[in-house]
Amino acid sequence: MAISVIIPALDEEEEIETCLKSLRKQKFEGKYEIILVDGFSQDKTVERAKPYVDKVLKKHAHGPAAARNVGAEHAKYDVLAFIDADCEAEKDWLERIQLDFINEKLMGVGGVLRPREGSWFDNVVFKINSDWWVRLSTIFGIYQLYGNNCAYRKEIFKKLCGFSTEISFFEDTELSMRAKKVGKIKIDPNLIVYASTRRFKQKGYLSVAAKNVQAFFNFLLGRPIKTRYFDTIDHNKNGTQAPEKCP
Known part of the structure; x- marks a missing residue:
């Protein structure tokens, strides 16, 4: 099995090498490629990534x-794996994805997040948000495959037209729920990515948690998800034009 790893980035010169080094140090024996999608960074993101x-x-x-x-x-390979530029993959990340997709009926898989840096409080919050909360969600039939730690078969990803660009929040959960309607998806608690805590630090843990809960219950009740629950982190606010919609 071969895997295409896709990383969106914008002005991530301070973070990108840590992410990429973790991907190049994988104990994965299969073929994989790393694709960086850069939003015309004004710093040395591309230079450091090349x-x-x-x-x-x-x-x-x-x-x-x-x-x-x-x-x-x-992407040239049949499995698409997604991670963010400010994240670090566990050394068996690609291997876990490969093992999960041995099940031919599996269309998508998501993992859990751990803080890449931070205090005991950060660890507790991530454990609640990325582990217990994700498992609780499945009881309600909602599977949250985080955009910075998930993988899909390319065939199903294209069939579903990928991530929605009509919403700026919960688009990863929205995609996983569409995928669930046409095939099997799962949460793998051993598929681990270490994520930056900067969004939580900038917005505040309580604020982010409240908006997550609000969006979750809107999703559960079939209500529309607001397009601007909260903006992305500061340096990601200058995107310009979304790509064409999937036909």
Whole structure:
């Protein structure tokens, strides 16, 4: 099995190498490619990424969802794995994805998040939000495959037109729920990515948690998800044009 890893990035010169080094140090024996989708960064993101990646795509994409879709369009392998530029993959990340997709009926898989840096409080919050909350959600029939730690078969991803670019929040859950309607998806608690805590630090843990809960119950009750629950982190606010919609 071969895997295409897709990373959206914008002005991530301080974070990108840590992410890419974790991907190049995988104990994965299969084939894989790394695709960086850069939103015309004004810093040295691309320069620092080039030694590690197989493809650099420069695209004005409105947010990470659109950037991920662009990467998927240029992926050559049958499994698409997604991670963010400020994240670090566990050393068996690709191996876990490969093991999960041995099940031919599986269309998508998501993992759990751990704080890449931070205090005991950060660890507790991530454990609640990314582990217990995700498992609780499945009781209500909602599967949350995080956009920075998930993988899909390319066939189903294209059939579903990828991540929605009509919403800026919960687009990863929205995609996983569409995937659930046409095939099997799962949460793998051993599929681990270490994520930056900067969004929580900028917006505040309580604020982010409240908006997550509000969006979750709107989703559960079939209500529309607001397009601007909260903006992305500061340096990701200048996206310009979303890609064309899937026909």
